Amino acid sequence: MATASPLAASEAAGPGTMGDVRRSNLALVLGRIAYAPAGVHPSRAQVASATGLTKASVSSLVLDLLDAGVIREVGLSQQGRGRPGVGLELNSARAVLGMEINVDYISAGVTDLTGNLLALETQERDNRPAAEGTVLAALARLAAKVRAEAAGSGVQVLGGGLAVPGLVDAAASRVLTAPNLGWSDVDLDLDALLPDTPLGVSLFNEANAAALAEVRHRPSGSSTFLFVSGEVGVGGGLVIGGELFTGPEGHAGEVGHVVVEPDGLPCSCGGAGCLETVAGQDAIFVAAGIDAEARTRSQSMAVLVQALQSGVPSALSSVERAGRYLGVALASTARVVNIGAVVLGGHFAVIDPWLREPLLASLEKHAPGRLPPDQVTASTLGQAGALLGAAGSVVRSLIDAPHLLQQ
Amino acid sequence: MATASPLAASEAAGPGTMGDVRRSNLALVLGRIAYAPAGVHPSRAQVASATGLTKASVSSLVLDLLDAGVIREVGLSQQGRGRPGVGLELNSARAVLGMEINVDYISAGVTDLTGNLLALETQERDNRPAAEGTVLAALARLAAKVRAEAAGSGVQVLGGGLAVPGLVDAAASRVLTAPNLGWSDVDLDLDALLPDTPLGVSLFNEANAAALAEVRHRPSGSSTFLFVSGEVGVGGGLVIGGELFTGPEGHAGEVGHVVVEPDGLPCSCGGAGCLETVAGQDAIFVAAGIDAEARTRSQSMAVLVQALQSGVPSALSSVERAGRYLGVALASTARVVNIGAVVLGGHFAVIDPWLREPLLASLEKHAPGRLPPDQVTASTLGQAGALLGAAGSVVRSLIDAPHLLQQ
DNA sequence: GGTAATAGTTTATTGCCTAAACTATATGAG
């Protein structure tokens, strides 16, 4: 009897203790406060009846959250006969820092706990030739700057998140491989990036972070979708019920390497016929006849958009082909992971007007009814997505585990 | 992913209570006993040091489990100086019933809590023309028979699981659609199938159940893999860390509709170029020149195997093509869900000797290094897989929630 | 100003775990 222990995951976890109950209920209460509709500030009594906890327990839990500084009381809210309740909301004097390292730029921004962007700094620089130490040092300066800005208006930064365009081992603060940066097995000193915060700095894959940003910031409501990130490579993030599905090894959602043409071109991954070989930025530039070598990436993209607007045939057919094959890959992915909505990011969002029609036609051909047109949307966050997602993810992990702020 | 706390399950709905701690620790202790290596019967003290609970707590928890009848004590195990411990093991006088309804047969079997098959009855019958009530009545008789057999040897059946070849809503005991049975939106009276058990009867998709059976019964150790079920259609089950990943709507793993040839044939799903159009049973029969209309499905499969053994070119090329495209689909799937092992079931297991080589070559071409040959295995469970998986899944849910047996 | 209604706190109780002392049962040395 092969006993592959299904406990493997929880094996590390110790016994359940009463402290777990406390932590679980702290998160339950904080979640009610944090995820209340905008402008609504529930009282202790409302939280109690919504969660099923007693008023006494909620009072005690709320006291802890107030002590930790995660929430604060707002003006009384009278709405009926009796004593008015005291409204509770996330403490807007607390914030997190989002950061991004990409090929052409670095950026750092501060958001409060509800996701509002309070400060943002972007610095254009070619990060490919530089050693990672140099890049991190420049980013640390940028981070210090926005942090000081926030501090100036009385806002305390609790922690941060860094998004990089590559596969990461978040637990080990390690970039496994970031081909476009030329990084491979790089250990990052994240604490140096943002010293002396209670929560520290977490590491994210850029596509995953951008995917998570959509959960909070996109107009439509559903929090289950596939985010497709078009950069030099084609990445993805699978969000299910607001949570990232990362797969057993943490790298799920790699839509870029779905095979769309069995006899297609070789891919950088060693495979052949991957989506990336027809819909990655370089592939689109080549097919459109744009010399990307001579320009920066954002310049090339501008040239492409210009060409599309002018109706240059090679550009149009290049994007048409990318859309068609993107549809093939998304049709397959929708079936495998049973998803009914897609958000296009990166260059796919930029060229969405031209990409959209062939994409929808291809989806209808290969998975009719699965991904209806109104469920295929383009991200509106642009470059800021990864940064917002990294910051938002730190906020989210705080809301899920507020005890991290207690000492 | 907020799976930090062992109580994470309760975080979703109601408040965390002290009873949750008890339940969580009951499952922790029972898991240690249930998933110990075969022949090893840990003592209370060993469970305590393995789980981190105190000896006092373990004693109390074990008492509850003994009262519920889930476990029992076995002979003393002396192994050193001091007082010998009392071994603990799953109670082999308790069992669960697995059942399956398929196109050509119904079956029912009893397994003890460690997965050993104690009794099995299969009845060949064509279930397509019959109303579901007739089929269920026949299955109820079969179930009563094996249950009586078990009772005769002093074994009590605690609950059961039923696998059907179609999409199911397990919570509602409802078969949404089972095309090969001709069922659509059918509510099943599962309790009538197996009356008066403490755990009742649960409903499963056949491919998912078969996938779960592999977790316990396949030789290799890993409990993270994609199970590919080759039947009339091509289904699948995605198992991650021993748990089924069903996706947001419960139907993930549909590998059969990954697009492997953008310009391919139309598929029954309304799409085009799906894997099923080249690797489903019918597609293989047609390409091999076998007239499936004139035979039952199992007869056609026997003819195919015969032809393969004789080296009939059309049969060989048909299977070669199926293997090649299966490789394309699995390469894509491996990337999207980040999986490193595959188990072939259904007809893929039967024709594995001929399928294997083109499949591996195709995998190496499209996803080099991702699914190495030793991680691509064929199921050895055959027809019994679904039944064993359904039963095993009931056992597993019992081990995860032993308090269900307390009153 | 009194009553009803609602918000929030205080107090007593219960459940579950831990720590530490205690009992039980084995091995091995003299």
Next chain:
DNA sequence: CTCATATAGTTTAGGCAATAAACTATTACC
């Protein structure tokens, strides 16, 4: 054979977190 040592399992006291119910606080309405 007896005693020291070691390990298994139980008993007892204590702490923490939630609940229930009584209590205080603050408002609206008559």
